[in-house]
Amino acid sequence: MKDVVPATRILDFFRTGFEHTAWRLETRQEYAADQETEEYQRFLEGIAPPPDKDGPWFANARAQTATGRRIERVRVVDEPATDNQRYLLATTPDNLAAGEDIRYLHRSTADAVGLSPEGDFWLFDSRILARFNWQDSERRLELTAEPDQVARACQVRDIAWHHAVRYEEFIRRVRSLM
Numbered sequence: 001m002k003d004v005v006p007a008t009r010i011l012d013f014f015r016t017g018f019e020h021t022a023w024r025l026e027t028r029q030e031y032a033a034d035q036e037t038e039e040y041q042r043f044l045e046g047i048a049p050p051p052d053k054d055g056p057w058f059a060n061a062r063a064q065t066a067t068g069r070r071i072e073r074v075r076v077v078d079e080p081a082t083d084n085q086r087y088l089l090a091t092t093p094d095n096l097a098a099g100e101d102i103r104y105l106h107r108s109t110a111d112a113v114g115l116s117p118e119g120d121f122w123l124f125d126s127r128i129l130a131r132f133n134w135q136d137s138e139r140r141l142e143l144t145a146e147p148d149q150v151a152r153a154c155q156v157r158d159i160a161w162h163h164a165v166r167y168e169e170f171i172r173r174v175r176s177l178m
Contacts, residue, residue, distance in 0.1 A: 003143040010122075010130075010141060014060055014071075018124040022064075023157050024073040027110070027120055030084040032139075043087050051094060058098040065099025072101045074160040076110045077170075092167050103164035113159050123153045 014022060034040050039049050052058060061071055073095075077085045092102055110116045122130040129150050133140045144150070165173070 004133075004140050011056060011060060013124075013130070013141075014064060017128070018069065020125050021070045021072065021123075023070075023123045025115070025118060025121055025156060025160055026073060026075045026088075027116055027118065028084075029078060029082045031088075034084055034087055040084075040087055043090065044083060049087070049091050052091070053094055053097055055094075058094055061095070061098035061100055070101065071099065072103075072161075074103050074105055074157075074164040076105050076107050076116065078107045081174075089167075089171070096167060102167055103161065104167060104170035105160060105164040109163055110160070113163055115156060115160055118153075118156050121153055123150070123157055126150065126154050129153045 039052075043049055065071060075085070075088060077089070081089065089104075095102055105115075107116060120132050124130065127145055127150060129144050129146075131142045131144075133142055
């Protein structure tokens with residue numbers, strides 16, 4: 001199976017596309033979807049993002065995790081963090097409140113264990129791999145169930161999860177370096 005859909009349909013896929021676990025690796029330094037928002041621009045001006053516990057993503061995450069499904073991520077962060085990475089750190093409490101489990105990993109560690117070249121992806125139920133096509137102005141999502149690609153994504157997930165730390169611990173470590 002290989003399918004290409006607009007990336008904007010990812011929320012639809014979360015409603016019907018997985019039964020147990022949705023797992024993501026985030027490796028990019030910047031995300032246009034964040035940078036195009038007024039909230040992000042205010043963040044750059046020093047205004048903290050307001051809580052957004054009722055937005056579509058958070059409502060859906062709450063609904064999915066309330067049924068026992070897991071939504072997990074590992075975010076790779078540069079040293080020092082980019083503005084976009086700092087924004088994601090600032091908005092993580094909303095994701096956690098919605099039931100997601102988000103962990104963090106410094107890029108130097110990701111590089112040392114061979115994760116950075118893998119790029120961003122979602123892995124659903126260890127059987128469907130979804131990769132974003134960031135080069136395409138339409139931002140498409142490429143879905144596959146090809147066994148070799150899914151198996152590699154599962155290995156990457158396990159390595160990343162092993163080396164990553166919970167948000168609270170990551171924030172504590174980063175603050176202690178300031």
